[in-house]
Amino acid sequence: MQRRTFLGLPGAALALAGCERPESISGGFTGINDQRGHALRDRRQSLEPTTTRRTQILIAGAGVAGLAAARALRLRGMEDFVLMELEDGAGGNARGGQLSGMPCPLGAHYLPVPGDDAHEVQDLLEELGLRQRVAGRWHYAEQHLVHSPQERLFFHDTWQDGLLPVDGVSPATLEQYQRFAQRVHALSQAGRFSIPASRTAFTAEHAALDAQTADHWLRSEGFDDPHLLWYLDYSCRDDYGAGLARVSAWACIHYFASRHGFHMPGEHGDGDDDAGTLTWPEGNGWLTKRLAAPLGDRLYSGHSVLRITEERQGVAVDTVNHHDGTVTRWQSAQCIIALPAFIAARVVQSPPAVLVETAKRMAYAPWLVANLHISSPLQDRVGAAPSWDNVVYGEAGGGLGYVDARHQSLDPTPGPTVLTYYRAPGDTPDARQQLLRQPWTHWRDVVVSALSIPHPDLAERLTRMDITRYGHAMAIPTPGTQQYLLGKIGRNGVRSGRLHFAHADWSGYSIFEEAFTRGHMAGLAV
Template sequence: MKRREFLAAGSAAFALGGCNSPSATIEGGFTGIDVARGHALRDDLVRGTTPSQARRTRVLIAGGGVSGLAAARALRLSGIEDFALLELEDTPGGNSRGGTVNGLTCPLGAHYLPVPGNDAHEVQDLLEELGLRQRVAGRWQYDERHLCHSPQERIFFEGEWHDGLLPVQGVGATALAQYSLFAQRVGALQTAARFVIPTLRAPLTPTLRALDAMPFATWLDQEGLDEPHLRWYLDYCCRDDYGAGAAHVSAWAGIHYFASRHGFHAPGDDNAERDAVLTWPEGNGWLTRRMAQPLGDRIKPGQVVTRIAETRSGVEVDAFDVVSRSMVRWQAEHCVVALPVFIAARVVENPPEVLRNAAATVKYAPWLVANMHLRAPLADRPGAAPSWDNVLFGTRGLGYVDAQHQSLDPTPGPTVLSWYRPLGPSSYDSGDGRRLLLDRPWTGWRDDVLAELSVPHPDVRSKATRIDITRYGHAMAMPTPGLLDRIGPQAPSRGRLLFAHADWSGYSIFEEAFTRGHLAALAIQR
């Protein structure tokens, strides 16, 4: 089936399903993110409000995503208990939060964590603390209950399901040869340069700078890697990790996706080692909830940070409390600014030049997550068995994960499918994804989900009971060409302000955010 035929089939299946089961029977709406809070700062609706309360703490953390939670954990473990964390939403965790649909837990954003390598030793320590790994007979072992259960992934291609995410059957000899060629090039670059997570532990060498300077699609063209199935897969990987297509992210980012872990392995490679991943029904919300639990009332939700300023004696931070509708002025010795760089540059008085440059340079991919509750398991097409990660070849979405895949109960029953849709620039999206997120009603996204999933699952429409949509206007920094060279590997610090966010790595994953938050807190103790 050609891509155009596949999409046409999807539209036809959706139209047929619409005749049998009206969309109105499926409940849902937008959830997870209070868009108005973030836009209150953008639209200057709260700036300038006179503070009516004053509070003091030793360390203030602005931002409750993974970086902010990591900073709070590092402070607590070092014996610093006098701190507060200001979070915009009702719960911390950023794009690593979890939620529920009809009583079943599901991810609102990031849904897995690859088993970290030794360069991410701060993350390894967290996993040990949470009981996810322990040393047995001199070797580290991970709790298998939290490792992704088999089967892990499959792809819907040419009318049936296939194991893995790389199209293999029926793609032709040219595709298989280019799969092998790409594997060789990734291996050669792994030898020539150091690709590491977190990125701050790898020097920006001439090889990495050259890759950072050009689009990934351009590099692939130069290497003669033009086979459509390979190019679809690599574009999918970029959209999956970075929110934008291969023509819009750097060659460094495209290679880093593979080279920073176990490389790329062509089909039939007997030495292939699949990346083990940790996952939970609520995705990485499992991690952030446990990171937040010991903090208690030091987490201050519903806080719109409007101003961060250094003073002679410390730091002054103004935050609008959305519940009391009042401005609170915080005074602290230090502030960890765990905010996206575009927000940090807006609220920090007299921001350092490196922050201004980063805010002007970093571009963000909008993102959408749709959590669909099913009253019963879906009927399946022929081929590979239902997996945790289920991808459809040639579609705008990235496929879905099954929130109940990790359940130890073998009895089939209701579940939640989490469907992901990046809206950054790609061959699928060239318009203003952020504006589309704001303007389009939730029913439009509902119809997109049903249309796409009706192809492999014709009964999805009759079994879906609710679809909750979570929107992220600035979900993640996109590693566009030249970004690493412009922002540098190290986040800045200025006096009593320490900056910590995945934005300073140029892309958004748990390990990057966690490490930067942890190191910022350690710098306070020196």
């Protein structure tokens, strides 16, 4: 049996580790109320408003884009607005939570230090005290940058520093690493890649990359080393929720070229002295919590948008309160729609053609986030020391490893912690249906199986596991996505009459910088 296949079998991994199935471990599904969304999908048209209220601007969706739009309005002195959010808290897939009293992420868990193209995000970080100019140079608050050691990979039954497999690999593998690094550099020099993607100088070569899958392009370029392909596949799943067979070659190159390139361990490129990653025990929930804090009673959590209708004098938005079942019609002058395109196309009455077409083109990646409360530090295999990000090489089913919520703590005393494990099963057939239908115990066993390979004592130290499922976590940048978006909507925001669209979907993939910039632009356009 191959190791990749073996890692996909829950029972086999537990047997190898000498563990019993963790039947006594408590936990369950948390974070996402899929019943609300599915119930409205099926009976939305039968719900009619019983009361009417007014606001100048209504924002549909309080994820990163919606929160950014609200901030932009406030910066302009516009305070007469409300936000509607289906879940019981703001933040979308960048929310944080707690497990056994310890903060932990429920979704996105880091933010790379933004480049100058993402000046809206830079301004936010300056506002939050994370970024300041010292002696003519920008510096980021040390306590919020990832502490060392940052990353390690469980490879050949030992831990190695970094996520690129290097220990014991052949000279031919190293040669392909070097050649890929040179290719990324050459492509970035020929046509600049940037975040936000709308500010990329989209060239004919970019269009050619966008027209094909990453695996097709890699084969045509002679990149066939399994270690390199594993790492690139992992990187794509990390940002896009799907691997090389689904994402475009443009997206694969963009992952590296839009930031700090692709480098061999120990090598550095121009500007790397300023590179870094911001993170917190609760992940990007640290950011969304601060974005939501000033909103007060303007944030309506547990409220879904049923219908958005553009009228001659304004916009009518029908919403349902999931706490008491009441339906309200909000009359607003304008509406910012910070919803995924496929949802926006359902709730907007007589939707514009660009929304309908965009919704049809988008593919979405499901996502699983498991938070594991560990009573005491795990026994460790030989090799690199425990790090913030810990990944198992070759894990089947879309596993992306785990981060340690306690890694940023300045307390050196060993103790309980929360490990946050990520799984992006978007390349698995029927992954979304499996994620919805399989019981919590199934996913508990899958997670324990995966992590028992490097940590045989996991099951005996695990006290509780909470699992968050995202059926449509992020848009996948499939071939043709960027060419379509730039051709249809250009580099500015998306607007149709009194409706302003603000979501990372309009960038073709989902990261904090894209969602925040889209929301900020919509807030300025009102």
